[in-house]
Amino acid sequence: MNIDIKNKIKAMSESKVFKIVIYSFGIAVAACLIFQAGVFVGFHRVSFGHDWENNYSMNFGTPYRNSLIPIGNFGNLPNAHGAIGKIIKIELPTIIVMDDKDKTEKVILINDDTEIHNMRKDETANDLKVDDSVVVIGSPDSKGQIEAKLIRIIPSPIGNSGPNQNNPNSTK
Numbered sequence: 721m722n723i724d725i726k727n728k729i730k731a732m733s734e735s736k737v738f739k740i741v742i743y744s745f746g747i748a749v750a751a752c753l754i755f756q757a758g759v760f761v762g763f764h765r766v767s768f769g770h771d772w773e774n775n776y777s778m779n780f781g782t783p784y785r786n787s788l789i790p791i792g793n794f795g796n797l798p799n800a801h802g803a804i805g806k807i808i809k810i811e812l813p814t815i816i817v818m819d820d821k822d823k824t825e826k827v828i829l830i831n832d833d834t835e836i837h838n839m840r841k842d843e844t845a846n847d848l849k850v851d852d853s854v855v856v857i858g859s860p861d862s863k864g865q866i867e868a869k870l871i872r873i874i875p876s877p878i879g880n881s882g883p884n885q886n887n888p889n890s891t892k
Contacts, residue, residue, distance in 0.1 A: 764860070771864035802857045802866065803828065806876075812845050814865070817854060827865040828856050838873040848873070 732738055803826045809816040813830045830836075836843040848854075853876045858868040 768860040768864065771860070771862055801859065802855070804855050805853070807848060807850055807852045807854060810848060810850060815848060817856060826856075828858070828871070829861070829865050829867045830871070831867065834868045834871060836871045836873070843873065851876075 803817045803819045805818045805820040805826075807815050808818050808825065815828045815830065817826050817828055818824075819826055830845045834845070836845060836847065838847070848871070853874045855870075855872045855874055856866060856868050857870045858866040861867055
């Protein structure tokens with residue numbers, strides 16, 4: 721009797737219907753995992769935008785009047801994991817960067833583990849200056865700030881450094 725059951729199981733596992741069911745189940749599981757990854761990424765992006773908006777007055781000292789997140793338009797959410805722009809204020813251990821992409825001010829937290837580089841040279845937080853162009857990579861925190869893992873000082877984009885090229889009497 722045991723041999724008969726083993727033969728039936730073997731025959732069932734080798735059948736086309738069984739293979740189709742197993743492959744279909746595998747594809748369904750993979751689709752669910754991909755969907756869940758999208759939900760996870762979207763949740764963290766919206767969460768950062770929400771935290772950024774709720775902590776705006778604490779981070780910048782002024783009331784935030786216009787909603788950053790218009791209903792139905794998620795394209796205006798700030799990048800939660802970094803910034804590319806100019807340093808506009810330094811109060812260590814934080815710096816404020818005006819992001820070139822979305823024109824928002826982002827509070828960047830610098831800690832002992834933050835790597836700071838200027839080209840190939842290692843720098844410290846004390847070497848950062850207002851108007852330095854930087855690329856910041858980090859992780860969002862619950863206050864809408866970015867905990868910097870890497871800050872790279874980059875050359876200022878052409879046309880954005882110094883006085884207006886067309887008007888030599890203008891100042892920075």
